[in-house]
Amino acid sequence: MEQRDINKAWTSGSKCEQCAIRGLVLFADLTKSDFDLIHRPINDFWLMVGDTLYNQGDQPDAIFTLRSGLVKLVSYLADGAVRIVRVIKPGDVVGLEALDNKKYFHRAIVLEDASFCRIPVSQIKILNESSPHLAKQLTARWQRVMSDADLWLSQLSSGFAKRRVAYLLLYLSEENEANECYLPSREDMGAMLAITTETASRIVARFKRNGLIKLVSPHRVALDKEKLIDYCEQ
Amino acid sequence: MEQRDINKAWTSGSKCEQCAIRGLVLFADLTKSDFDLIHRPINDFWLMVGDTLYNQGDQPDAIFTLRSGLVKLVSYLADGAVRIVRVIKPGDVVGLEALDNKKYFHRAIVLEDASFCRIPVSQIKILNESSPHLAKQLTARWQRVMSDADLWLSQLSSGFAKRRVAYLLLYLSEENEANECYLPSREDMGAMLAITTETASRIVARFKRNGLIKLVSPHRVALDKEKLIDYCEQ
DNA sequence: GTGAATCCTTGATAATTGTCAATCCGGTAA
DNA sequence: TTACCGGATTGACAATTATCAAGGATTCAC
Numbered sequence: 001m002e003q004r005d006i007n008k009a010w011t012s013g014s015k016c017e018q019c020a021i022r023g024l025v026l027f028a029d030l031t032k033s034d035f036d037l038i039h040r041p042i043n044d045f046w047l048m049v050g051d052t053l054y055n056q057g058d059q060p061d062a063i064f065t066l067r068s069g070l071v072k073l074v075s076y077l078a079d080g081a082v083r084i085v086r087v088i089k090p091g092d093v094v095g096l097e098a099l100d101n102k103k104y105f106h107r108a109i110v111l112e113d114a115s116f117c118r119i120p121v122s123q124i125k126i127l128n129e130s131s132p133h134l135a136k137q138l139t140a141r142w143q144r145v146m147s148d149a150d151l152w153l154s155q156l157s158s159g160f161a162k163r164r165v166a167y168l169l170l171y172l173s174e175e176n177e178a179n180e181c182y183l184p185s186r187e188d189m190g191a192m193l194a195i196t197t198e199t200a201s202r203i204v205a206r207f208k209r210n211g212l213i214k215l216v217s218p219h220r221v222a223l224d225k226e227k228l229i230d231y232c233e234q
Numbered sequence: 235m236e237q238r239d240i241n242k243a244w245t246s247g248s249k250c251e252q253c254a255i256r257g258l259v260l261f262a263d264l265t266k267s268d269f270d271l272i273h274r275p276i277n278d279f280w281l282m283v284g285d286t287l288y289n290q291g292d293q294p295d296a297i298f299t300l301r302s303g304l305v306k307l308v309s310y311l312a313d314g315a316v317r318i319v320r321v322i323k324p325g326d327v328v329g330l331e332a333l334d335n336k337k338y339f340h341r342a343i344v345l346e347d348a349s350f351c352r353i354p355v356s357q358i359k360i361l362n363e364s365s366p367h368l369a370k371q372l373t374a375r376w377q378r379v380m381s382d383a384d385l386w387l388s389q390l391s392s393g394f395a396k397r398r399v400a401y402l403l404l405y406l407s408e409e410n411e412a413n414e415c416y417l418p419s420r421e422d423m424g425a426m427l428a429i430t431t432e433t434a435s436r437i438v439a440r441f442k443r444n445g446l447i448k449l450v451s452p453h454r455v456a457l458d459k460e461k462l463i464d465y466c467e468q
Numbered sequence: 469g470t471g472a473a474t475c476c477t478t479g480a481t482a483a484t485t486g487t488c489a490a491t492c493c494g495g496t497a498a
Numbered sequence: 499t500t501a502c503c504g505g506a507t508t509g510a511c512a513a514t515t516a517t518c519a520a521g522g523a524t525t526c527a528c
Binding site: 075077078079081083085096097099100102105106128129132135139140142143145146147149150152153154155157158159194232233 | 309311312313315317319330331333334336339340362363366369373374376377379380381383384386387388389391392393428466467
């Protein structure tokens with residue numbers, strides 16, 4: 001299913017050297033001679049809200065850089081429970097488990113229309129053996145995954161539900177000068193914060209009434225960060 | 235403080251090639267010629283229960299392989315809350331953030347008397363540039379950290395407290411054929427599972443009464459895995 | 469535009485967990 | 499031995515959150 005999504009979205013192979021966001025992404029440090037090693041084109045493509053990038057258990061052959069949009073990583077437990085274990089933001093790499101020849105750990109679902117570049121694992125391996133530049137960026141990506149996981153554990157999965165919601169909104173608004181962020185569906189918030197849909201809804205509704213957040217469009221809110229931070233620390 | 239701990243525990247530099255658990259550790263894939271690149275000795279040393287391997291914010295210059303024992307990684311939040319974000323088991327690598335020139339993210343505290351090897355970051359970098367063997371193992375370590383983080387989020391930080399406790403015990407007993415595992419202090423269990431000390435205590439006491447677990451020595455329990463698994467799925 | 473479907477909100481109630489406090493237990497030191 | 503100490507356990511009660519259920523609002527397709 002996601003294969004069809006991807007196929008229909010292919011664009012022609014693009015030139016990484018000219019990529020507008022190259023400074024942010026995995027190939028940031030590569031030199032001209034490094035790029036000469038890339039034979040298969042790095043493709044970029046779009047997916048729409050609700051599309052699946054890959055499924056839990058799929059056999060991977062590529063990792064992806066998110067150029068724009070937002071993606072959730074969903075983990076399905078044995079008992080049917082669903083937990084969103086991470087949110088991928090622009091510039092992030094997703095599917096790193098492919099480098100260890102592991103099946104994908106999660107299902108990756110698009111939350112906001114997204115553009116990706118697809119980087120075949122074979123390319124990564126070639127570059128990695130011949131140039132140290134990529135290894136540095138890869139290390140930084142692993143690092144980011146790890147520190148994100150810490151944050152999800154320490155801020156988004158403990159304490160009162162209202163504080164978790166506040167932290168989530170602040171997390172989603174990071175690197176966004178406009179104090180605006182994506183507002184997940186209440187069900188998704190629940191799956192991110194380990195609370196129920198209803199609890200998430202009650203808290204969001206209260207935040208709205210108290211002026212901590214204001215809806216600017218469906219799934220987008222303006223934040224009063226000061227108040228939210230107070231809320232987290234009270 | 236932890237520096238003193240480490241110094242007093244130094245043993246003479248040992249030969250990685252002869253290490254009894256080399257198959258399990260970071261240098262598993264290295265060849266004879268790879269080892270010839272190692273000039274500074276890889277030291278191994280012991281720490282006792284309660285000792286600190288490093289503190290949150292310390293400037294790192296090494297990563298560590300845990301040869302035996304058990305270690306907790308503690309994260310201190312701005313508001314003073316404490317969360318244990320991971321438990322390090324034998325064969326695991328700890329302090330990987332050092333490879334990205336980051337300060338240590340956590341405080342690493344010994345739960346069961348532990349022996350480590352200390353691997354200077356400079357060594358890793360030398361090996362990494364000249365041999366692909368280490369990179370493979372490093373990737374596998376990152377991977378492990380990531381999938382562990384997933385497990386902590388999906389199993390140990392959501393659902394009913396009693397289920398989290400059951401999952402924690404099963405997690406701690408992994409790779410232990412004897413169906414026996416470390417039993418953390420109730421306070422530590424609380425910090426691992428985002429519940430209170432009292433709740434942890436109540437549940438452990440109930441598990442004991444119902445025969446799910448049986449204390450074999452202080453901080454060590456025998457598990458009835460069948461019952462525990464049932465408990466997780468009911 | 470209209471209906472249908474979906475998501476969000478809210479209420480009432482039950483269950484779980486947190487809080488505060490007292491007691492118990494095991495080990496240690498005097 | 500006895501007193502003491504820290505951790506573990508338990509009780510009573512309060513607070514938070516889940517559950518079940520019903521409306522309300524919004525979005526989407528036709």
